[in-house]
Amino acid sequence: MAGTRSDSKGPDPILLTLFANRFMSVAEAMGRSLQQTAISTNIKERLDFSCALFAPDGDLVANAPFIPIHLGSMSFAVKYQMELHAKDIKPGDVFMTNSPYAGGSHLPDITIISPVFDEETNEIIFFTASRGHHADIGGILPGSMPPTSTNIFEEGANIVSFKIVREGIFDHEGLVKYMIDEPAKYPGSSGCRNIRDVESDLKAVGAISIPLRESTAADLPSQQIAANYKGIQLIKAIVDDYGLKTVQEYMFHIRSNAEMSVRNLLRDVAKRAGSNVLESVDYLDDGSPIQLRVEINEKEGSAYLDFSGTGCEVRGNLNAPISVVHSAVIYCMRAMLDMDIPLNAGCLVPLTINIPGGSLLSPSKTAAVCGGNVLTSQRIVDVVLKAFHACAASQGCTK
Secondary structure, three states, rough: OOOOOOOOOOHHHHHHHHHHHHHHHHHHHHHHHHHHHOOOHHHHHHEEEEEEEEOOOOOEOOOOOOOOHHHHHHHHHHOOHHHHHOOOOOOEEEEEEOOOOOOOEEEEEEEEEEEEEEOOOEEEEEEEEEEEEEEOEEEOOOOOOOOOOEEEHHHHOOOOOOEEEEOOOEHHHHHHHHHHHHHHHOOOOOOOHHHHHHHHHHHHHHHOOOOOOOOOHOOOOHHHHOHHHHHHHHHHHHHHHHHHHHHHHHHHHHHHHHHHHHHHHHHHHHHHHHHOOEEEEEOOOOOEEOOOOOOEEEOOEEEEEEEEOOOOOOOOOOOOOOHHHHHHHHHHHHHHHHOOOOOOOOHHHEEEEEEOEOOOOOOOOOOHHHHHHHHHHHHHHHHHHHHOOOOOOOOOOOO
């Protein structure tokens, strides 16, 4: 794939700021397109969605200020699809996933991923992706957020990978299979109760928005001019303006800038704390601990975040997938930076995160997670900010 680092002497500060804002503007435009074409209250009014731009290796490049818990975890979803379909990603393909095992947050959050190809080399140069919370995807209760769920099958459709668009052709039958037939197989569960609305919102998210063959976007109904395709158009326009080499060079510079900013933050934290070891612990309502020990290497500006001591996987739905933990951590790093930079994968480069297997932060494939995404994630943020002495850690919601 394209996207190797340039050997330039260093970034121009003006161009660095320009590209950071241009990349963010792509995500903002995707979000506006999504909001305008969606029909559900969750997306159109509650704004429970996020859009972002990703590098050819799947790392987050830039996003607008959408839902923090979506943005850090979407990179996991992009990379999972890349590894799964490494030799089978073609122009016009669009991937759909929501499984926590495949980089998802909780099942109602469906992620749509579109590769951006260079027309000359036919190599992937970017990915655009959107994640939106859908009103119902099946499960034991309408809304697909059952308070009593104890396994993932009670929470609705669990889709690891589905090529919802294959070379520009929308797979309606496959969508019905994954959204209605499969979740209904679990005893006491139903399939998606309003497939028309979900399908419509998926189109708005980007599912059938790539008219690669004979038609153009203008030929399609407005609801099919979707977020991901909008992002593809805009990033290609930037490439046309500056050339692919320059665009990808500054994509790496932006990530390097974020990396150095976090390294400097870690050094400052250790200096202010008078120690390179930081610790904190907090609890869910059932008493399950979330424990964190941070060891900072001041010389390198790196840190080892160890969640050992965190409670075991719970029988309820307050388990949080690994991707959600990373979302919470990258959010905290960005929040503690006193700089105007886009949230991107560079914020995580100086960090090594250890999450014990079998804990509520690294649950099994069948664990219920619908509450962990919205509740446990906030408690993780509390624990991280408490360890870094950044705030009183009193605003998280545990139930």
